[in-house]
Amino acid sequence: MQHLEHSKADTSKPFFEYLLRLGDDRLILGHRMSEWCGYGPQLEEDLAMANIALDLIGQAKALLEYAGEVEGEGRSEDDLAYFRDDIDFRNLQLAEQPNGDFGFTIARQFLFSTFNELLLERLQDHPDRQLAGIASKSLKETRYHVRHSRDWVLRLGDGTDESNQRIQQAFDDLWMYTAELFYMDEVDEILIKDGKVPDLKELQPEWNERVNQTLKEATLQRPDDDQYMATGGRVGFHQEELGYLLMEMQFLRRSHPEAEW
Amino acid sequence: MPAASTETTILDYLKEVEDPEIPVLNVVEMGIVRSVELEEDRVVVRITPTYSGCPAMNAIEQAIRLKLVEKGFTNHQVRTDYTHAWTSDWITDEAREKLRNYGIAPPDERSIEGRFTELDEKVIACPYCNSIETRLESKFGSTACKAQFFCEGCRQPFEHFKCI
Numbered sequence: 001m002q003h004l005e006h007s008k009a010d011t012s013k014p015f016f017e018y019l020l021r022l023g024d025d026r027l028i029l030g031h032r033m034s035e036w037c038g039y040g041p042q043l044e045e046d047l048a049m050a051n052i053a054l055d056l057i058g059q060a061k062a063l064l065e066y067a068g069e070v071e072g073e074g075r076s077e078d079d080l081a082y083f084r085d086d087i088d089f090r091n092l093q094l095a096e097q098p099n100g101d102f103g104f105t106i107a108r109q110f111l112f113s114t115f116n117e118l119l120l121e122r123l124q125d126h127p128d129r130q131l132a133g134i135a136s137k138s139l140k141e142t143r144y145h146v147r148h149s150r151d152w153v154l155r156l157g158d159g160t161d162e163s164n165q166r167i168q169q170a171f172d173d174l175w176m177y178t179a180e181l182f183y184m185d186e187v188d189e190i191l192i193k194d195g196k197v198p199d200l201k202e203l204q205p206e207w208n209e210r211v212n213q214t215l216k217e218a219t220l221q222r223p224d225d226d227q228y229m230a231t232g233g234r235v236g237f238h239q240e241e242l243g244y245l246l247m248e249m250q251f252l253r254r255s256h257p258e259a260e261w
Numbered sequence: 262m263p264a265a266s267t268e269t270t271i272l273d274y275l276k277e278v279e280d281p282e283i284p285v286l287n288v289v290e291m292g293i294v295r296s297v298e299l300e301e302d303r304v305v306v307r308i309t310p311t312y313s314g315c316p317a318m319n320a321i322e323q324a325i326r327l328k329l330v331e332k333g334f335t336n337h338q339v340r341t342d343y344t345h346a347w348t349s350d351w352i353t354d355e356a357r358e359k360l361r362n363y364g365i366a367p368p369d370e371r372s373i374e375g376r377f378t379e380l381d382e383k384v385i386a387c388p389y390c391n392s393i394e395t396r397l398e399s400k401f402g403s404t405a406c407k408a409q410f411f412c413e414g415c416r417q418p419f420e421h422f423k424c425i
Binding site for chain 1: 310312313314315316342343344345346347348379380381398399400401402403404405409423425
């Protein structure tokens with residue numbers, strides 16, 4: 001009993017942190033996707049991107065709600081979403097990158113969703129039933145996100161000279177944010193030791209293979225891995241753009257903190 | 262709480278609650294209501310969203326509460342349950358027929374080991390004219406749970422409730 005209590009106390013803090021990272025990726029990327037609402041290149045795409053945004057924000061809601069429970073300080077998912085500053089956000093820098101053109105948004109979504117599918121496949125067997133349930137639900141949605149973005153990578157890459165050049169540029173510009181997908185620190189290490197979360201290094205070969213396969217089919221070049229790779233999102237280092245995103249997202253709630261609707 | 266209430270009678274009351282986005286179905290046959298339990302004198306209803314971001318969940322929870330109050334169950338709790346992911350497998354055959362009559366092509370299969378045929382490899386019959394000369398327009402429709410198709414037979418767009 002003593003031992004159990006001890007080990008619970010040891011892992012609740014990293015587990016909270018882990019849930020925050022998962023939740024923040026989806027909240028921030030979901031918000032980015034939602035910025036397309038009303039601006040999609042065609043009606044079907046407008047709906048698709050709004051749907052993907054909704055899925056991601058819904059997943060974030062479930063994860064952040066659970067993070068608040070695990071933390072045990074009475075913070076709700078809304079408290080976590082609206083009353084933290086950029087330095088407290090734990091999302092990948094990939095997720096916060098501004099939308100750019102349609103191809104850039106698609107490339108960003110493809111890189112993230114491919115990773116996300118692999119991660120969720122493992123998390124759905126997590127011993128924690130709540131997290132496993134959220135993961136298996138999210139996985140079904142994510143498979144649609146992968147196929148949607150993959151279809152567009154193929155169409156744009158193997159399309160006109162201009163579409164090929166623009167989505168190639170998007171992958172080139174985004175590549176420096178891909179190493180962070182596999183970033184791990186003591187949060188992961190403690191939980192991995194506990195047998196609770198996947199070792200991200202094990203996902204990397206499969207991610208590489210899937211991304212390479214799609215890029216090849218799309219007649220695109222895989223950018224060079226031997227370049228500066230940005231990290232830091234997981235410990236609160238973000239780019240200026242995240243501040244503007246949060247300002248837009250948090251403004252109303254912070255102006256009327258006690259409002260109910 | 263009304264006398265002689267059982268979990269089954271309460272579940273029957275909840276069948277009077279419509280899905281706000283597909284009013285031809287109720288929240289029980291949609292598989293959104295997962296369980297009804299009596300805890301002493303309190304009714305506990307567990308619900309689960311079809312999709313994580315389903316914007317109708319608040320409205321559904323509200324409608325369930327109103328129904329419970331209307332039937333005299335003032336002491337109640339509605340909990341969102343994430344432990345089992347919702348699947349279209351829970352939509353009954355009867356409900357699928359209702360969907361088709363309503364103009365939405367229902368989920369056309371049940372999962373095998375948790376997987377379905379990929380959407381773009383499927384032939385979905387038009388709910389209006391039954392033609393199978395249809396094509397997928399978009400994997401996403403007016404709500405997360407539906408995809409958009411077009412029927413070459415009757416030259417009309419229609420929606421298909423996706424298998425997940």
